Amino acid sequence: MMLARVADSLYWLGRYIERAEHLSRLSSVMLNATLDQTDAGVQAVWIALSAVGEPEMSSAVGSFEAAEALVLDRSDANSVVSSLARARENARQVRDQITTETWERLNLLYLKVTDDNARRDFADGSTTFLHDVIADLHLFKGAADTTMSHGESWRFMMLGMYLERAQLVSRLLEVCFAETPGRQINDHIALVSLLRMACALEPYLRVYTAEIEPRHILEFLVFDEDFPRSIRFATSQIEANLSALARRTEAGERAGPERIAGRLKARLEFADIHELETQGAGALLTTVVNECARIHEAIYETFVAYPLEMRLPA
Numbered sequence: 674m675m676l677a678r679v680a681d682s683l684y685w686l687g688r689y690i691e692r693a694e695h696l697s698r699l700s701s702v703m704l705n706a707t708l709d710q711t712d713a714g715v716q717a718v719w720i721a722l723s724a725v726g727e728p729e730m731s732s733a734v735g736s737f738e739a740a741e742a743l744v745l746d747r748s749d750a751n752s753v754v755s756s757l758a759r760a761r762e763n764a765r766q767v768r769d770q771i772t773t774e775t776w777e778r779l780n781l782l783y784l785k786v787t788d789d790n791a792r793r794d795f796a797d798g799s800t801t802f803l804h805d806v807i808a809d810l811h812l813f814k815g816a817a818d819t820t821m822s823h824g825e826s827w828r829f830m831m832l833g834m835y836l837e838r839a840q841l842v843s844r845l846l847e848v849c850f851a852e853t854p855g856r857q858i859n860d861h862i863a864l865v866s867l868l869r870m871a872c873a874l875e876p877y878l879r880v881y882t883a884e885i886e887p888r889h890i891l892e893f894l895v896f897d898e899d900f901p902r903s904i905r906f907a908t909s910q911i912e913a914n915l916s917a918l919a920r921r922t923e924a925g926e927r928a929g930p931e932r933i934a935g936r937l938k939a940r941l942e943f944a945d946i947h948e949l950e951t952q953g954a955g956a957l958l959t960t961v962v963n964e965c966a967r968i969h970e971a972i973y974e975t976f977v978a979y980p981l982e983m984r985l986p987a
Contacts, residue, residue: 675825677977679770682763683826684972686771687833689760690779693753694810695841699724700740700753701803702869706862707736713862720858720867723848724841725751740799744806745792753806754786770826774816782809825918832914832972836965839907842871842894843961846904850891851955861885876900891954892946904961905941911968912938918976929971937964 699721706717718736725743744753761783764771785791786806795802814834821827849858849867858864864885868874871894880897881889897903912934919931940960949957 675829675976679767680825680829681977682767683770683829684833684977686760686763686767687830687835688837689756689763690810690813691834691837691841692751693756693760694807695838696725696743696751696753696756697803697806697810698872699870700743701800701807702866703736704740704799704803705869706866711862713860713866716858716860716863717866720845720848720863721870724845724870737799740803741792741795744803745786745795754791757783757786767826772816772820774820775813778809778813778816782806782813785809828914828918829976832911832918835907835910835914836968838902839904839911840962840965842902842904842907843958843965845870846891846894847955847958847962850887851953851958859887864890871902873900873902888946888950891949895949895954895957896941896945898942905938908934908938908941908961911965915968915972929975930968933964933968933971937961937968 703718703721707714714736718739722739727739742749742752746752747754747758749755757779761779764776764779768776788794817827817830821830845867858867864887865874868877868885868890873894877890877893880893893900893903895904898905898909900906912931915931915934937960940957944957
């Protein structure tokens with residue numbers, strides 16, 4: 674069984690990498706949507722900032738200032754630069770568990786966003802800056818997938834990544850489709866921006882062609898079993914990685930995170946869009962967020978913060 678501190682660092686490495694990519698994409702889409710200065714652009718800004726818990730910022734500052742803060746504000750623990758700094762620190766602590774290719778990609782990206790000229794580079798070309806950050810994060814994930822052994826280290830990192838993704842996509846959809854009076858998103862351009870925030874526009878169009886409808890977006894981003902950023906796909910990966918990791922623990926310790934993840938996976942496999950429309954999207958999305966939080970707590974109890982006597986030989 675892997676050391677608790679090693680498992681913890683790899684798990685948080687995956688979470689911070691996913692968080693940095695999500696915030697970078699929200700910022701990029703938000704800036705692009707506001708170029709036309711339409712109501713749809715204003716909605717896109719509100720969606721992005723509400724998804725990260727900062728809805729009041731949409732009226733307090735301009736879209737550029739908001740995006741810059743989401744990316745480069747070192748005082749914000751959840752900004753892109755803070756997430757990458759924490760990811761790098763966790764990677765440094767488990768340098769022997771990851772490959773040179775993954776470490777170099779992450780280190781180069783960290784140096785890019787913490788450079789003294791980062792704010793100037795962002796101001797000179799925010800779209801290019803964010804595109805490069807997202808591309809480098811994709812390269813990091815690709816390097817991890819193709820150069821790391823798919824054993825415990827890789828699985829803890831994937832577990833963190835998919836758990837973070839499930840929560841982030843659920844919160845994004847909650848903002849748009851939860852039963853909040855006067856805040857349902859129906860504008861075509863705003864819905865396109867939502868799909869871009871989930872990196873889902875082209876995969877969505879291959880399934881539904883040009884029908885950009887809230888119902889179809891919910892069905893795709895919640896229930897699609899093949900799209901890697903759907904909630905169903907993410908929860909399936911969470912369960913699969915936990916099942917593989919659980920085989921390395923004592924039988925009595927396997928009930929916690931694996932059981933919760935299995936229930937959540939089954940809930941999404943056997944639900945459908947008709948149930949979502951009948952009961953309301955907000956209830957299911959809130960359940961996903963809460964169950965992911967429970968899985969996180971159970972992961973810590975099982976793999977990180979367990980009593981020492983559980984690992985000592987009798």
